[in-house]
Amino acid sequence: MEGTMMLSRVADHLYWMSRQMERAENLARLVRVSEEMLLDDETLGRGSAQEYWTPVLTATAMEASFRTLYPRPVQGAAARYLTLDQRNPDSIVSCICQARENARSVRDKISDEMWSELNALYMLVTSREGADLLERSPQSFYDKVITSSMLFDGITEATLTRDEGWNFLQLGRLLERADMTSRFLDIRSQAPAEADAAVEPLQWGAILRACSAHACYRRQFGGEITIERVVDLLLFSNEFPRSVRHCLRRADEILHDISGTPTGRYSNACEKITGALLAKLSFAGPPEVMARGLHAYIDDLQKQLNTAGQTIFETYVLLPGEVSRHFPRGSRPDTFSDWQREQQQQQQQQ
Amino acid sequence: MLLNDYKAAALFDELVDEKGKIRPYYQGVADRLAGLSPEELSQKIRSLELLFLKQGITFTVYGDDRGTERVFPFDPFPRVVPAHEWEHIEAGLIQRITALNLFLYDVYHEQRIIKDGIIPTEVIHGAAHYRPEFVGVSVPKDAYIHVCGTDLIRDRDGRYLVLEDNGRCPSGVSYVLENRTAMKRVFPHLFGGGVRAVDTYPSDLLATLRHVAPHENPNPNVVLLTPGVHNSAYFEHSFLARQMSIEIVEGRDLIALDGFVYMRTTRGLRQVDVIYRRIDDDFLDPQVFRKDSCLGVPGLVDAVRRGNVALANAIGTGVADDKVTYAYVPDMIRYYLCQEPILDQVPTYLAWRPDDMKYILANLPQLVVKAANESGGYGMLIGPMATKAQIEEFRAKVVAHPRNYIAQPVVNFSQHPTLVDGQLEGRHVDLRPFVLWGDSVKVLPGGLTRVALKKGSIVVNSSQGGGSKDTWVLAH
Incomplete structure (x- = not known):
């Protein structure tokens, strides 16, 4: 047992690192295919683009936050909100940032190759080039996210103990x-009940x-x-x-x-x-x-x-079992203000 | 090519002597560098910095809304320290850490140095990092500073001077190791043999930490305590933990129970024996120090007091690297060791001494004024470069809090050729060697050479536009 135990926090970071990568990938899959569909839909001249995105936002539990930020959404707002909007904690870019943050916390527990792939994806989606790519060729952008996540999975499979x-x-x-x-x-x-059965x-x-x-x-x-x-x-x-x-x-x-x-x-x-x-x-x-x-x-x-x-x-x-007697019921040890912790982390230096 | 245009300034130049001749111990590397075109050099540096960025070898800059990660700029022209100079530095550093550890033991026990009138009691009690709660508490092997990073500069005559001792949580050693790895990878042909290796540092550090294990435990559980990923030195923490194969923990991973410290693992709690902590005293334990600390472990200090867990560095070492205490280090060396200091230091005026205060206030535009307890290049005035308003601001501060300020003459740091826009130009450098106090005292043969990339600047801190270069200590 000695050799297999790990810090609970490390287990948590690894769990969330891969979970957020997977979430980013699946969102990219979802938006990619939705955009494709939208092209078809619009050539057929049916429905408005905004209505079209509503089911996607609802299924991913982002509809309410989207409506708050975009009371009168313009063309492309929904896809952007799902993809590059850092104000959306569940957007593709936010998921990748969080995955990387988790990876950084367990940098000594993952392989260099895993880190490089995840970090390269992070650098792309947070850069000007990433935004340009999304503008110019959304399909290539989503492909890149999907491929990178699958590559990360493969690298993990091939390099992790x-x-x-x-x-x-x-x-x-x-x-x-x-x-x-x-x-x-x-x-x-x-989708609204009156949705056309022909497109089902x-x-x-x-x-x-x-x-x-x-x-x-x-x-x-x-x-x-x-x-x-x-x-x-x-x-x-x-x-x-x-x-x-x-x-x-x-x-x-x-x-x-x-x-x-x-x-x-x-x-x-x-x-x-x-x-x-x-x-x-x-x-x-x-x-x-x-x-x-x-x-x-x-x-x-x-x-x-x-x-x-x-x-x-x-x-x-x-x-x-072991910890409850040291933390009063209901107060998890990590319910401290993350912001406060972040500030204090920065203050230490010599 | 590059070297032909290099101009030495009217101060100590590491590469060339006062007649403009290359110093003999630089000849080898200078010849080998001459074979590279400026374009080749710049291109290699760019690929190196990209490599650092990809690998996440970065530090975080404060003040931004979200901490921005940056690569510590790297300069390819290595600093060379000949063997005889290093012997002198090494002996001086060993003497200094020995005196500082004796001083700390004394301050937290009998306080003979105060009773004998060598250091005024106000100096000790006025130090922000003095911990009166720890008087009478023993630490394993009487070791207080286990890891010391001492900043050295060179004056006009090339004399090495101690600028400050960092005896709390000195950082930068990961760059020493990474810079060497990078040099070997990108510029292998520059090495002509005879450069002393630095890669035993992690195992030496681990031995130092194991040495202070409580109860002479032969197989102690050693961990590195980090403030977390948002700390500017997080990369270093993670790097060192990986190199030593020890766990890197945050405060929330640890629990103190009945005078022992445990870490929370997926298999339950496991006892911790030695903590290499990279967070300040203030944040260690909200029951004893700052109550609002999210980074610490309630009950940790109690476990330390009971001798069930060892901290490196020990609590309270900040009293030794206070900038006022610094002025007394030569006296400490004479007092505890009956020796003359091997390394000189910068003359220091203490604002709380009335005569010194008069001198400081009369000469502010010529002096460097520093807050006694700040590091990282913060809280500092460089008189000759300051505006009138800045000088007046510091005048008010010094008058209001004399104990908090010291002043020193501006020492012209030595300069070293540095690649700037494809040209070699002189830039100011300092040197931070690392000293380990364990079973024996070990000085890492090398150190972090920081370079002020801004022309004329003497602020070398990474947070303020500094870069670094590899430091070569020659074996012969």
């Missing part, structure tokens, strides 16, 4: 991927492309796109690596690897949650989803995923 750090890093990536895939599925539910297959096709799932879909189901089949692939597939079930199964295995408990049993609250969630997905399919309603089903799923993330934090970072 398989210890506890690796496990926490994988957990972050998998839980975020599961969450984002479920959000992609939710976009259609956010087009939109499901776009969602499949956003998840790199179109080839897999075609192989499995052929050409015709139906909602049940998309749900079957993106929620319940055991083989497709971006499906919610696949991500959860791997996350569950990793949690068991961390605690040393055989899968199928549980030794702590996080294993209990992922195990239950996995069982639910293993013994259900599109009919159950349609019966409950797609949006409601996904809403439940996201709540459980949130609980899983929170529980991992409590189990491995907060260590409630």
